[in-house]
Amino acid sequence: MPQIDAREPLRAARNPLEERKPAQRKGFLGTYGWRVYALPVLAVVTVLVVVQSVTAPAPSAQPAEQSAAGPPPAGGAPASEAAGPGVRENPAAPVDLNGETAVLPNGGDFTPSGTGNWHVVPGSGEKIGTGRVYRYTVEVEDGIDPSSYAGDDSFASAVQGILSDAKSWTADGKLALQRVDGSSARPDFRVSLTTPDTTHRPDTCGFSITYEASCFRSSKHRVLINLARWVRGAKAYGPNLSGYRVYAINHEVGHALGHSHVGCGGNGQPAPVMMQQSFGVADDYVARLNNVPGGDQGAVPADHLTCVTNEWPFPDGH
Template identity: 40%
Template sequence: MRPVPVVVHLTGLCLAVTTVVALELGAAAPSPGEVTLPGPATGGATAGGPTTGSGPTTGSAPARESEPRPAGVRVADLPPGPEFPRHGTGTWRVVPGGIGTTGVQYSVEVEEGVTVPQGDDSFAAVVDFALAHPRGWSRVQRFRRVAAGGEPELRVRLTSQDTARRLCGVELPYDTSCRIGDSVYLSAARWFRGAHAYGGELRAYRTYLVNHEVGHFLGHGHVPCPADGAPAPVMMQQTLSTANDELAAITAGVDQGVVITADGKACTANPWP
């Protein structure tokens, strides 16, 4: 989430890749305006977190938090939900499979010691979806996923809470993700639980998380909410808040690459660039 001493940015995949993702999930290939996001795991406390439905959804997010936070809970706190992987080995396994034919080569990886309830492929499907969707970075950059043995230019890594905190830093007392060099480290705590700003829309939040950190890989920095009621820019730190007043207070005195002004502007959650 925060900028790290190395540049952070990313891009997206072509529609053909989106079609492949849908086929891998056993669904009919959607038309350009109907691409849907793979659903989260189901079946128990470790199934991957809150959601507002059991079937696939579009990547859209709620306009505001769908439920008020309990008293004393801060917007940047980790939401309640299922258990998530707290510890890992600091090494990553590559998820098998490839998609796309041209563009930035990326691998999808899961830290050893981290178990994805529906399997590693379910994590990869969301990453592929986000990078291939026509509303994503694919508008300006194509992506191609490579399997183990390939030569990735970008590594998208699902990372345990402890490892993410060690790599991404703890200047802010919240679980965040980050990009370091050619690797994007996605916090498993956030992948399983989401963020209050998304009001329980875990699938939309996961799409945001991929797009935000890949945006860093592509060279984009953090930005504030531009206008009250507008969709939040994907490079806004939506994990922490979609309101400038709250972000200004949360990040005060901590270098995040941009100084947020408390100007009263509050955006709505948005997972797309």
């Protein structure tokens, strides 16, 4: 979301790796989905079973927050595919993409405040892609209850899986990404799961737009992923929490790679991954939110265009 000090150039921690065969990439959802999202899915299934055993809703009854009205608006795979057949991570509801979509959805509990310090999740990976190599760590703020995000390894697997996917930032052959751990030289950026209160601080993301958001702070080389959004997603994505998480990583890492915010390219088209989809996919609404001191004023035109959600930089894999 907000891009902080993004004009500062990134510098590789060391020269790119010796040229070698790029590692084989597997689709993120097929490789990591059930492990990453098993905990929130089980919680949703438990709630649904309890509700159904106590009440017999009328055929037209819908959950208070969401209800089914056709397929989810997201461009990526639905949550049911990530978590297993017949299961949704969030209950489905019609979403007015031209409405007030920046509000944090209802959902699971999360830790509101941490220590403001992060620890590196151990682990590293092969270089993915060709071209300039960007190295990153995966980190988690100290003081977060791990039950809200299924633990450090789950978050790290999600991040690495997303950035290794053939539809992520390495697809055009211009750059490579590699996960490193704390024993390596300083990484180019640090993907950091962070509590809302820490993201609100003026030295991290700030809170000029008073809705939960993630950001990239270039002066700290830190991609801050807001825990509240990681747990609950965004209204524009409806039930597709897994798709939103893919978007959040790709969008904020996009800032670390030098990309800025953009608007919708055409009515009904998939939103660019650098659109502020945590707030929404309607240009008029996002432009209004940006029009505050500290907002990304002028980045998105008020041109009456509304997209549909999309979580990938290169949805076709090239």
